[in-house]
Amino acid sequence: MVKKEERAAAESPRERYRAQVRAEIKEHAWQQVATAGASALSLNAIAKRMGMSGPALYRYYASRDDLITELVKEAYRSLADTLHDTAATGADLRALAHTLRDWALEDPHRYLLVYGTPVPGYHAPDDVTGVSDAIMKTLLDACTAALAARPVAPPAPGFLAGHREWAAGHPAPPAALRLALAFWTRLHGVLSLELAGHFAGMGFDPALLFTAELDDLAPR
C-alpha cells in the first residue's frame, strides 16, 4: 500500500486532466464573476456551460466556497505578481499606484473580491496571508525607496513605533510604514468608491481624483 506516485515531479495523465478541468472551471467562474460579481457565481451554470451535469463539479471543488476561495487566492496572487513585476523594473511609488489602478479597472469584480465586502459566509484562508505579506513587502520597499530619495515630511508616524510585527521584519523606518498604510487606505478609498459607482453623476474624472491623492502621497 505504499504510494508509488512519489516519483518526484512526474504527473500522471489523470492528474494533468484533473488540473486542466479545474482550470477550465476556474475560467468559467472568472467569466461569471467578471459579469455579475462573486455572489452570482453558480456551480450549476458553470457545469451546464461545460456540458456536464451539476454534481460533477464537486469532484473538482468541494463546495462553492471552495471555488470562491480559489478565485480569491488567484486574484491575490495576480495582484502580488503584477505589483512585483512593476517594482522589478525599478518603478517608483507613483508607477506602482497606477499599476494597482490598472489592475483594478481591468476587472473590477476581481478587485472587490480581494478588498471589497467579504462574501457571504466564508473566512479568508491562511494561505492568503503569505501573498498579502508579499504585496506589503513590495509596497514597503517602494515606500522606503521613495522616502530615501525625497525625504518629504511624512504624515507623522506615531502609533506605529511599537506595532510593527505586521511588517514581518521588514527593515523599513516607521515613516515608510506610515506611508505604506496611507498609500493602501487612501488609494483603496478612491478605487473602491469609484468601482462601486459612487462617483457616478458627480461630473469629475475619478482618474484625476486618484492622481490628486497620489500627488499628496508621493509628489512628482
Added chain:
Amino acid sequence: MVKKEERAAAESPRERYRAQVRAEIKEHAWQQVATAGASALSLNAIAKRMGMSGPALYRYYASRDDLITELVKEAYRSLADTLHDTAATGADLRALAHTLRDWALEDPHRYLLVYGTPVPGYHAPDDVTGVSDAIMKTLLDACTAALAARPVAPPAPGFLAGHREWAAGHPAPPAALRLALAFWTRLHGVLSLELAGHFAGMGFDPALLFTAELDDLAPR
C-alpha cells in the same frame, strides 16, 4: 370611486396595520443583515420567524430587491440624519468624522450596505441621490467652516475648478470641495478595510490609524 381616504393624516386602521407589519419585517431584515450581511437576507426565513408562511411577505414587499432597496434607503437616511444632528450641535470636522466612524462600527453591515460592494443585481434607485446630496451638504458645510477657521494648505484643488455640479450649487470654495472629497475617500478607505477585516493580525489599533488620517485632514 373617489378616494375618501384623502382626509389628511387620518390613516385607516388597515394602513396602520400594513405599516406596522412592514416595519416589523424591516426589523427582522436588519437583524438578519447585521448578523450575516445583505446577501444572506432571506424572505422565507423572515416570514417563518414572524409566524407566517413564505409568500405572505410579498404583500408588503414586491421582491427581495425591493426590501434591500428599502434597507439601503433607510441606512442612507440614518447616516444623513446622524451626521446632520452632529453638525447641528456646532461640531467641527473632526467630530463629524468620529460620528461617521461610530455609526459605521455600530452596524458594520449597514455601512457596507451603503458604501460597500454593490449587492448582487440591483441598481441604486434614484431616491438615494437626494439623501446623498444631504450628506454632501453637511460635509461641505463643515469643510467650508474648517477652512475658514484655519486656512491650512489644502491638498491642492486643481481639477475641481470646472466640475462642481455635484456640489449642487453649494457655495463652497474649490478647496472645500477637495477637502470634502479627501475626507470622504480617505476615511472610507480606512473604515472599509477595517470593517472587512483586512487589518486583522496586523497588531495595531484601527482607531489610531483612523485618527492619524483625520489629523492629516483636519489638524487639531
Added chain:
DNA sequence: TAGTTCCGTGATAGGTTCTAACTAAAATTG
C-alpha cells in the same frame, strides 16, 4: 347587514447547493 377589499394560505414552478447511490471507464495491479 351586504358588499368589497385585502390578508394569508397552500400549491406550484424553477432556481440553487450539495449528498448518495450507481454506472462506466480508465489505470494499476497480479
Added chain:
DNA sequence: CAATTTTAGTTAGAACCTATCACGGAACTA
C-alpha cells in the same frame, strides 16, 4: 493479459431559496 481498484460522471433526491397564482376567510366600509 486479466482482474481489481480507483476515478469520472450520471441520475435521483433532500433542503433550501425567490416568486406567482388561485382560493377562502377575515376585516373594514357603506
